[in-house]
Amino acid sequence: MRLPDFYRTTSFRLATLFLAMFGVVAAVLFSYLYVEITGFETERIDDWLMRERASIARVAPDDLAARFENQNRYDPRHQRPFGLFDADGRHVAGGYPGNRPAIPFFDKPFSVRLEGLPGDPPGRCIAARLQDGRVALQCQETHELDHFDEELLHVLITAAALTLVLGLIGAWLVGAGSVRRLDAVTASIREIVGGNLSQRLPLHAKGDDIDRLVRVVNGMLDEIERLMHEVKGVCDAIAHDLRTPLTRLMAGLERAERRAKSDADYRRAIEDAIQEAGGILRAFNALLRISEVESGMRRDTFVKVDLASVVADVVEFYDPPAEEKGIALEQRHAAPGPYEMQGDPSLLFEALANLVENAIKFAPEHGHVSVALFRDANGFGVTIKDDGPGIAPGERQAVLRRFYRGEASRHTPGSGLGLSLVHAVAGMHGMSIRFNDVPAGCEVVLYRQAQPL
Known part of the structure; x- marks a missing residue:
C-alpha cells in the first residue's frame, strides 16, 4: 500500500488524531513544568537578593565599603559580585568588575550581563540608591541556572520528539494491522462476488468492532446463501412439479383434438383442462402468498x-x-x-x-x-x-x-x-x-x- 493510501486508513488517522491530542496535552504540561521549574529558581534568587537589599539598610554608611570588600574576599570566583559606586558611577568597593552598569530600576531584581567577568555571564542584580548618592549593587551569577534551563528544555524537546516518533510507529503498526485485516476481508469479498457463496469473511477472535461487523456480515451472507439455495430449489421444484400437470393438460387437449367426436367429449376435455389449469393457478397463488408473507409487508x-x-x-x-x-x-x-x-x-x-x-x-x-x-x-x-x-x-x-x-x-x-x-x-x-x-x-x-x- 502506498503511503497516501495508508494515511487514508481509518485506524491510522484515528491513531494520529489521538497522538495529536496527546501531543497538545503534553505540550501544555511540558510548558507548565518548564515555566514553574525555571520560575522557582528565579524566585529563589530574587528572594535572596531582596534579603540582601534589606540588610544594607542595617549597615552604617561608613561600614558599607568594608562589608562589600569583606564579601569579595569570601567570593574569589565572583559567583556573587557586589559593587559600591559613587554618585558618578565610579567603582568604590566590592568585587563587581568595572564601573556601574546601566540600571533599569532600583529596589527590584533585574537581569543583566556581568561584563568584565570571564565570558560575560548572565546574572540577576538589585540596586539600591543610598542617601549620600552612592549606589549599592548586589548580583548573583545565573550561568548554572541558565544552563539548567537549557538542559531542561533539551530534555523536554527530546521527550516530545521520542513521543512523536513512537506514536507514529504505533500508529503505523495499528494501521498496518487493520490494513492486513481489511485486505483479508477484501479478498474474501472478491471471492464471494466471484460466485463462491460459501466463502465467509475472516474472524480474528478479538471481539473488536471489526469482528462484530464481520459477524453481522457473515450472518447476512448465511441468509443470502440460504435464500439463493431456496430460490434455486423453488425454481427446480416449479420446473419439476408443474411439469406433470402441464403435461397432463397438453396431453388431454391433444387427445381431445385427435379423438373427440361429440360435444360431450370436448366438454369433458375442457373441464379436465380447466381443473388442471386451476391446480397450477392455485400453486402460483400459494407461491405469491408465501412471498408476500416472507416480505413482512x-x-x-x-x-x-x-x-x-x-x-x-x-x-x-x-x-x-x-x-x-x-x-x-x-x-x-x-x-x-x-x-x-x-x-x-x-x-x-x-x-x-x-x-x-x-x-x-x-x-x-x-x-x-x-x-x-x-x-x-x-x-x-x-x-x-x-x-x-x-x-x-x-x-x-x-x-x-x-x-x-x-x-x-x-x-x-x-x-x-x-x-x-x-x-x-x-x-x-x-x-x-x-x-x-x-x-x-x-x-x-x-x-x-x-x-x-
Missing part, C-alpha cells in the same frame, strides 16, 4: 389477537369435514388464557387451518385429531396432533421447503406448499414450528416465546 397491519379465538374458529370451520370422515376433532386448553399476541388474524387462521387440514387428511378413518393450547414459563403455543402415518425425523425440516412432498404424502392431492406457508406465517409472527417425537402419528407445535417487558 403485512406487519404494519398487526393488531392484538387472541390465539384461543383463532383456534376456536379453525376447529369450528373444520368440524364438518372431520365429522364427514368419521374423525374426532377435539380442542383442549392445557392452561388458562389469555393467549394474546400482536399479529394478523387472517394469516394465523390460514396457518392453523393448513395444519388442521393436513391432520384430518392424513388421519385414518375414525381416527383422532386434537388441537391444544398450552402455556409454560417461557411462552405459549398450540399443538396439533393426529394418529396418521407421521413425518420421518429426517424429513421434518425438508417438509417446510416449497414443493417438498414426503413419502407419506406423495400419492395424496396437494402442491407441497402448505407447510411452507405455515413456516412463513410463523416466522412473520415471531413463532417457531417444530415436530415432537410421538409413538404414533404426527404432533406439530407452533410456539411463541414471551416478549420481554
